[in-house]
Amino acid sequence: MSNRYPLWKYLLVAFVAVLAYVYALPNIYAPDPAVQISGAAANVVVGRQQAQTVEEHLTSLGVGIVNTEVTESAILVRLEEEEHQMLARREIQRVLGSDYVAALNMAPTTPQWLRSIGGSPMALGLDLSGGVHFLMEVDTHSAVATRQEINSDEMKSILRNQRIRYHEVEVDEDNVIYGRFRTAELRDQAVAAVRREFNDHSFRSVDTDDEHRFYATLSESAISEIESYALNQNLVTLRNRVNELGVSEPIVQRQGADRIIVQLPGVQDTAEAKRIIGRTANLEFRLEAQPDTMVSMKEEFPFRSQEDRRGATAELERQIILTGDHVANASSGFDHETNQPQVNITLDSLGGTMMHRATRSNIGRRMGVLFIEHRSRTEIQTDEAGEQVEVTEYYVDREIISLATIQGALGVQFRITGLESPAEASELALLLRAGALAAPMYFVEERTIGPSLGAENISQGITSLTWGMALVLLFMLLYYKTFGLIANLALIMNMFVLVAVMSIIGATLTLPGIAGIVLTVGMAVDANVLIFSRIREELRSGSSPQSAIYSGYERAFVSILDANITTLLVAVILYAIGTGPVKGFAVTLSIGIMTSMFTAIIGTRALVNLIYGRRRNLQKIWI
Structure with missing residues (x-):
């Protein structure tokens, strides 16, 4: 019998406690309301000049600015008051024009030393801190x-x-x-x-x-079949694009006959999300029209703006060889000979057959890659009542991004060159890899979401957690005395560990997730109740205090393990087959079970061993 831990176990408990405190710490820093500005396309540059223009304009309107951060691809304007966000976004969009995207954001305020070690606040769901809500209409x-x-x-x-x-x-x-x-x-x-x-x-x-x-x-x-296919295909493509963005627990679902809802909880880069999700980019491969081709059989398109082709155009045949729908995979890279950005494309079997059939009989001719994008631009206009309103215009951009001579019959793999920057190549590869949209989509509504259940319900959820934990702490202290105090310290440590784990793995906390934490509080001390009750039984049967402590932990362990394993299995099943709120509950419950096993058994025993383990003539314990 031994009520002493080896040194490494004490160090392990201390290390976990410190690590949990450090990685739970970012959650006390409230984010700043902000507006993020980025280019509407990958080749649009944002920099200090645009930041200065925005600062001067917002300051003239009386909008308080905390600071402005300029990175390689975006500008982040932190504001003093949240109610100024909508005004700031509207004015920034009006001043900078349609070449830029201004999106609402909640900018983290985590200190740099925490961010340098990977510390970040826990992602909150739409029902707690909100996120981004897009309502998109499919042009069936x-x-x-x-x-x-x-x-x-x-x-x-x-x-x-x-x-x-x-x-x-x-x-x-x-x-x-x-x-x-x-x-x-x-x-x-x-x-x-x-x-x-x-x-x-x-x-x-x-x-x-x-x-x-x-x-x-x-x-x-x-017609109904085509429209239904277009909507379903866009749903699949949007889900793929959201997955590429790495958003946790997104919602992408159909609404009505031709609309799709996209909700991105806890998203940080809303401008990037809007640009990637909203773009309807596709490719068309066409042969260059020959001089003797009839006018009705050819079309003229501009080249993508480049220094050596500015203002130039080329004529392509109306007949399409194939479209981006047949792209099975796409990745960005560099041409080893010219060191210019390129996109490496792999076609599906049907696309490879069509490309081979078209190119084998046209060796020596030039083939153009036509980039097609459905876009929108928003302008601020004055209506008849003299009020400023946003007017959105939809248009289609068609530009040639590559026009190269066919050297031989192409198959399922080839490359596209002529892109302006690595960022443009990476973005084009992402859009093609995620899948082509079957029909254009336009933003009907964009807004940040506050608590979907109302501020009162959120307050009640947090209050229930506070009161639940307070009552449990009080009960354990009064009923188990010194051992109750030890259990309370372990319970507090468990909360830190749980929050730290959720922050590290990027799990999203929702209102049902708070319910899972409240349940975890009760389950965490439940293990200690079993242990302490066993220690009391051993003392009543005449065992010495040291023997009672040892027997209490060793003999109660099997019962605790069985109970927690079965609960963990249920939580895993809930996560596997549940959706939305059910998943949020299952996530916190699963993590809480695993962390409570560590703190309630190893953590409390480490404290008990420190207090009582070295006392050879221990006569009485307060339990």
Whole structure:
């Protein structure tokens, strides 16, 4: 029998206690309300000049600024009062223009020495400290239009293969495909040829004096299917992009027929999140148009702004080889010969086949990579009532980022060069890797969220934790005396360890998570109750105090382990199959069980051994 720990165990307990205190410490520093400014695209530079402009303008409006931090990619303006955030964001956006993104933020105030060792405050969920809420609208009309463009190209291919001459096969603004022919006979032959392949379209014929047309309209069921696919595909893509951002416990879910809600709890870089999530970037690979190509078969596009190509344009064929939808993987890197940024692309099997088929018969011609992005710009205008309002305009940017000669037949792997910076290459690779959006999306609403259950409920949650812990501490002190005091010290240590672990691993604390902590408080002392009750039984049976202490810890351990293991299994199952609030509860409960096992058994025994372990003639203990 021994009630003495070896030195390494005492040092372990002391080390854990100090480490827990240090990494729990950042949570006492409240964040500053702030506005973060970054470029709307990766190649837009932000620096000291923009920071000075913002400072001067906000100061003239009476907005208090704590300080302004300028980094390589963003400007962070810390404000004195939270109610000035919305005003500051609106004014910054108006002054800097649409080339910059101004987003609300809560800037951490953790001291530098804590940040240098990885210390950061615990991430709080939307129901506690809020976060960023985006409501995005999917342009399902554009998804249908894109599908009809593809269908019209396929119809042209069928007519060419069957040698049926036509004037034009295009898509009108109502997403109806129409074809113009010289004679009614040619028109009827065309309808008969394409009807077999497009049975989800209804066809009607129209005759005039000088031309004969057919109109192909998608059925309602086909339109619904396309719109549903576009929405679901955008959901998957948004989840992938959010995962790339590393946001803990995000919410990405559908709302209604064409809207998606994105909630990012505890997010720090809201400007980066808005830029990555909101961008609808895709690629199109097209051959350069030959000089003798008809005007209707080619389009003119500008090059991405570069010193050697500023203002230059090139003509590409309307026919698309393939799009970014067939990209299976993408990574950024550098060209070993020129040391310029590039994106290494891997296509799926179908995309590789299409690329090989197109390039093997066009060696020596140039192929352009067209970068397409649906964007928006917000301007501050004065309405009829004389009030300033935000007006959002949506537009599409199409730019050639690469135009290179085909040296040989390409397969599933190739590279894109001509990018302006490593940041642009990295961002393009991220967007392609996360998946292409099936339809453009636009921000309908952006706001920071306060407590979803109300400040009163949050206050009650914290109050319940305080009162619960206070009553437990008082009960243990009165009922178990000296041993109760030891248990109370271990319980306080357990709270530090729990908060430190959640801060280190980046777990998000929610209101249900507070309930899990309250339950942990009771469960942590439950182990000590079993131990102390066993010690009392040993004393009543005539055992010496040293023997009673030893037996109490050794014999109660199996019961404590069994009880905590079963509870931990339930918590793991809750986390695995639960969502939202259930997961928040399961996280704190799981961590609390593991930390309480350490503090309630090893921590309290270390203190008991320090107090009583060296007393050979111990006659009485206060328990």
